[in-house]
Amino acid sequence: MEQYAIKGGNPLVGEVEIGGAKNAALAIVAAAVMTDETVLIENLPDVSDVNVLLEAMESAGVIINRIDRHTVKINGSQIKNLVVDNDSIKKIRASYYLLGALLGKYKKAEVALPGGCNIGSRAIDQHIKGFKALGAQVRIEHGNVCTEAQHLKGSHIFMDKVSVGATINIILAASLADGQTIIENAAKEPHVVDLANFLNSMGANIKGAGTDVIRIKGVEKLHKTEYAIIPDQIEAGTYMFAAAVTKGDVTVKNVIPKHLESITAKLLEIGCEVEESDDAVRVVASKKLEHTQVKTLPYPGFPTDMQPQITVALALADGTSTVTESIFENRFKYVDELTRMGANIKVESNTAIIEGVGKYTGAGLTAPDLRAGAALVMAGLAAEGFTTIDDIKYIERGYEDFHLKLQSLGAQIERVKSDKELQKFKLKVG
Ligand code: UD1
Numbered sequence: 001m002e003q004y005a006i007k008g009g010n011p012l013v014g015e016v017e018i019g020g021a022k023n024a025a026l027a028i029v030a031a032a033v034m035t036d037e038t039v040l041i042e043n044l045p046d047v048s049d050v051n052v053l054l055e056a057m058e059s060a061g062v063i064i065n066r067i068d069r070h071t072v073k074i075n076g077s078q079i080k081n082l083v084v085d086n087d088s089i090k091k092i093r094a095s096y097y098l099l100g101a102l103l104g105k106y107k108k109a110e111v112a113l114p115g116g117c118n119i120g121s122r123a124i125d126q127h128i129k130g131f132k133a134l135g136a137q138v139r140i141e142h143g144n145v146c147t148e149a150q151h152l153k154g155s156h157i158f159m160d161k162v163s164v165g166a167t168i169n170i171i172l173a174a175s176l177a178d179g180q181t182i183i184e185n186a187a188k189e190p191h192v193v194d195l196a197n198f199l200n201s202m203g204a205n206i207k208g209a210g211t212d213v214i215r216i217k218g219v220e221k222l223h224k225t226e227y228a229i230i231p232d233q234i235e236a237g238t239y240m241f242a243a244a245v246t247k248g249d250v251t252v253k254n255v256i257p258k259h260l261e262s263i264t265a266k267l268l269e270i271g272c273e274v275e276e277s278d279d280a281v282r283v284v285a286s287k288k289l290e291h292t293q294v295k296t297l298p299y300p301g302f303p304t305d306m307q308p309q310i311t312v313a314l315a316l317a318d319g320t321s322t323v324t325e326s327i328f329e330n331r332f333k334y335v336d337e338l339t340r341m342g343a344n345i346k347v348e349s350n351t352a353i354i355e356g357v358g359k360y361t362g363a364g365l366t367a368p369d370l371r372a373g374a375a376l377v378m379a380g381l382a383a384e385g386f387t388t389i390d391d392i393k394y395i396e397r398g399y400e401d402f403h404l405k406l407q408s409l410g411a412q413i414e415r416v417k418s419d420k421e422l423q424k425f426k427l428k429v430g
Helices: 022-034 048-059 093-106 125-133 164-175 190-201 233-245 257-269 304-314 335-339 370-382 402-408 419-429
Strands: 003-007 013-017 038-042 063-068 071-075 108-112 137-141 144-148 156-158 180-184 205-207 214-217 226-228 249-253 273-276 280-284 293-295 320-324 344-348 351-355 364-366 386-390 412-416
Touching: 003 370, 003 419, 013 402, 022 038, 022 048, 022 071, 022 093, 022 164, 022 190, 022 233, 048 063, 048 093, 093 108, 093 125, 093 144, 093 164, 125 137, 125 156, 125 164, 164 180, 164 190, 164 205, 164 214, 190 205, 190 226, 233 249, 233 257, 233 280, 233 304, 233 370, 257 273, 257 280, 293 304, 304 320, 304 335, 304 351, 304 370, 335 344, 335 370, 364 370, 370 386, 370 402, 370 412, 402 412, 412 419
Parallel strands: 013 249, 038 226, 156 180, 293 320, 364 386
Antiparallel strands: 003 386, 003 412, 038 071, 063 071, 108 144, 137 144, 180 214, 205 214, 249 280, 273 280, 320 351, 344 351
C-alpha cells in the first residue's frame, strides 16, 4: 500500500525546478537506437514510463548506460531481438515508438500493442496508415503489432486526425526511408519538435516540425549525438495550477514560457498573476479564482494533459465554468473523486459543468490515471483536513519526486507505505 498522505491548507510558496519532458524523452530514447553509434541524452526525467521503456530496450539488446539520474548513453548496435513484448512494455503507451524506430533502421519490428492511461480507446490506425504509406506491411497478431518492409519509400501522408504518436512514428520510420515524406495535418506539440531536432542532430533531414506540414528527406544512416531534452510543459503546468488552487506563489524554473502560453492564458483569466522571464514563470494567486470556459485542443490549444488540473481549480472558483474534452472520450473519471471532496460537477457527454464551491474537504481517494492522479493531489493540498491518494504508481509514471518537490514548496505531503506510517504522518501534522 503506497499512498500519498496529505494535510491540506498550506499555500505553496517558493521555487520548483522542472525536469525533462516525459513525452519527448520517450520518443527520443526510442529514436536513439536508430544509429549504431553511442548517443548521449541529458535532462532525462527519472520517471517510470521512461525507465520501463529503457528496460524493454535493454532486453532487446540495446546497451543502456545510465551516467547519472538524468543522463543516459544509448547504443543500439547490438540489437538482437526485434520483438519487444515483455509484460511491462504493455503498460506504457510509448512502446509504439520502437515500431517506427526499428522499422526505419531494420525494416522490421514487432512490439506489444501499446497500453498507457485508460482515458479513451486510443486507436493506432493513423500509425498503421503511415507505415503502410511508406511501403510496410502491418499485422496485429497475438497482441503484438508486427511490421515489415522490403524497403521503405517516402510518401505523401494526410493524417485524418492530429496525432502526436502517429506523427512521431512516421517521422521515425521516414527518416531512414528512400526519398521524401510529407506529413500533412501533423501534430505541432513541443515534443514533436524536440524529436525532430534530436534526429536532425543525428544527421536526419526533417523540416517544418512545429507546423502542420512536416517534410522528411530520408537519409542513409544516422550518427551519434549529444542532446538535452526540453523541459516538461505538463509538469510545469501542474505546479502552476497547484499554486492557483492553494492560493500560493510559485516560480517554476527551467521552462520554456512559450510552451506554457495556453496554460498561462487560463491562469490570467481566472484571476492569477503570471510573470514570465527567460526560463521561468511565476504564478501568484492572491484573489478568489474566477470561472471560465476551456476546451482541450491539440497544441497550441489547451492540453488535454492539463484538463484534470484546470477542473480542480475551476471547481473552487466563483460561478459556473465548463471544461470540454475534445481529445480523449473518457477523461473525466476523476470527477467522482472530486465530488467526494465536495465539488459540484456534472459531466454531460464530453463537457464538465462546474459550479464553484468554496472549498474541498479531505477524503480517501484513488488515482485513476497519471494526470488525474496529480490533479487529485492538488485538490488534497487545497482541501481542509486529510487526504490519502491510492494507486500513486500512475502519478509516478510521469512526475519525478512529486511529493518531494511539493514538500519543498511547503506542502504537507508524504509517501507512506503502511497504516503505521500514515498514523505517524497524521500525528506529525496534527
Ligand atoms: C500523446 C501523449 C499524451 C497526450 C496526447 C495528446 C505521449 C506518450 N502521450 O498521446 O500524454 O495526452 O498525446 O496530446 O506522448 N488517435 C486515433 N488514431 C491514431 C492515433 C490517435 O484515432 O492512430 C486519436 C486518439 O484516440 C485521440 C487523438 O487521436 O483521440 C489524439 O491522440 P494522440 O495525439 O495520438 O495521443 P498519443 O500520442 O497517444
